[in-house]
Amino acid sequence: MSDLLAIGASGVKAYSRALSVVGDNIANAQTDGYVRRTVRLEEAPAAGDIVLSRNSIRPGGVIAAGVTRELDQWLVDDARTASGEAARQSTRLNWISATERALDNGGNSISGSVTAIFATADQLSANPNDATLRLQFLASVDDSASAFRRTAAALGSAANGVATEAQSAVDQLNTDLSALSRVNDGLRRARAGSSNEATLLDERDRLVGNIASAMDVEVSYDARGAAIVRTPSGDPLVEGDNVATVTLNVSAAGLVSFGISPATLLQPASGALAGLTDAANHISSQRAGLDSLATQLSNTLNAAHQAGIDANGNPGAALLNFSGSAAGMTSAALAIAEVAAANALGSNGNILAFNAVRTSSGIEQNSTAFITQQAQMTAAARAQEAAASGRRDGAFAARDAIGAVDLDREAADLLRFQQAYEAAARTIQVARETMQTMLNIF
Known part of the structure; x- marks a missing residue:
């Protein structure tokens, strides 16, 4: 017999997290740089033999495998x-x-x-x-x-x-470059698939966007999602624990030029x-x-x-x-x-x-x-x-078509996960009533 209590408990836990993520989406619908999130729900593995039955399958319920940001990286770039x-x-x-x-x-x-x-x-x-x-x-x-x-x-x-x-x-x-380095450090420490990681990724993309609005850069990401930012000529701006300092020079004629301390010339395009x-x-x-x-x-x-x-x-x-x-x-x-x-x-x-x-x-x-x-x-x-x-x-609209929060969609998900949560809670109640009925036989 399947463990109905465990199945119900897994559903309550997973759908509670899903409801929390939907709530975050709704609360941050107007937050600049926020990317819509979803919870990856997966079947809990629970196969094995039970008494008087071999090669049986015991449903294990559902688990929240992690939080995923809904975006297309090419559109973001x-x-x-x-x-x-x-x-x-x-x-x-x-x-x-x-x-x-x-x-x-x-x-x-x-x-x-x-x-x-x-x-x-x-x-x-x-x-x-x-x-x-x-x-x-x-x-x-x-x-x-x-x-x-x-x-x-x-x-x-x-x-x-x-x-x-x-x-x-x-x-x-320079402030954004330093902030990005700190966010990168946080990403290396964050638990994969957590809401904290998703928040750090949002902040990473916001800072990278600010940097790109200031000058043209080449951006890549390591295995933990930390951003590596370089100039088009290959000079590092943020890489590992190293953060470059951008400098300004103003000539007597009012001409401005930029560089990377101590003596690298920058020519923003x-x-x-x-x-x-x-x-x-x-x-x-x-x-x-x-x-x-x-x-x-x-x-x-x-x-x-x-x-x-x-x-x-x-x-x-x-x-x-x-x-x-x-x-x-x-x-x-x-x-x-x-x-x-x-x-x-x-x-x-x-x-x-x-x-x-x-x-x-x-x-x-x-x-x-x-x-x-x-x-x-x-x-x-x-x-x-x-x-x-x-x-x-146009580029922002294409990006936001995937990553922006749609309140109508969130409302539908809210109802769906609320019903799923109630169903999981009902499973726990049925398991308790079944167990009580069995105990009353004796």
Whole structure:
């Protein structure tokens, strides 16, 4: 006769654990990084001979063999890769957009200020002795110098922001690498198939995902599920008890570079670090372009103004003070009478020549093209970010279709295991009643 008490007890124990796992799934349905779990239920082995019967089979009940995480590793890896590229494009777009805002500050942009100089010069040419028009002309030059300084300051602020974000990203990356090493140690100690192991595996995947969002990595796993993380070139970041330290270097020009202490160069191809590298390079390039425009404007205006004669009969002075950087460009402190509107051809001969300078120098067209090019770069970055985000969202959806908690499915499992638990409890009751009936015979 089968041991009904043992069979019932095994069912109560196994289904109690299954109900606990379903409860965990429901409680963590909205927890980031949580992967749905199931209990592996197996038949308890219990074959053997009994009295008066040989080669008999005695059912042994059911056992909970372990907790399994429902996931497809390939989909997890694909989601991690897609997340890294999305992080790169998102970070890059943020700072390229900031650069666009710095360059195109509405009516106060460098392009608008350069146009205003030539527009006031044109007005002055019609009445070169008008003090108000002379003042407006000097004010437009000062406004343009101020616009260049503001733009240079805004780009400098953006460069500092990239450096600050890069430092935060490196600090967080090092924190995640250290945390992953501790999780790996926990996995080596955890009992296989336990809920504790499943929790550690969830945390392992979350940390690996964070690391991949910071930079591109190669990930493998040992027999106990501990993650081994390397750079694409093979340099270890987390392996065994060894954890690398990622470092940041910021050049005087605002360029950022990364390495592994003490002296290994990192060249991220995806993730936030790659996006920050792209952003720093772009901002540095735009700062150099701004300085180039400031040089052209200064040389053009100074040469044009110095070719004329002011109201006192003196040669025209420089309109702008410039030492090579847009951040330091200022307008010269000239009096109204020092505006060199005249030349040998007449009282407005030199200021009329500004129209020719406007066409031949190309400074106005160049400043407009500079801002337009930035707008085009921003639009391209936005399109790339949208594509990368769509790719990431699709990869996440495919991964979550298997690993995410579905409350409807959990509700069905809850009813199923509850009924199984009640059936096991009823088996114990039947066994007790049967035994009591047999004892009452005597």
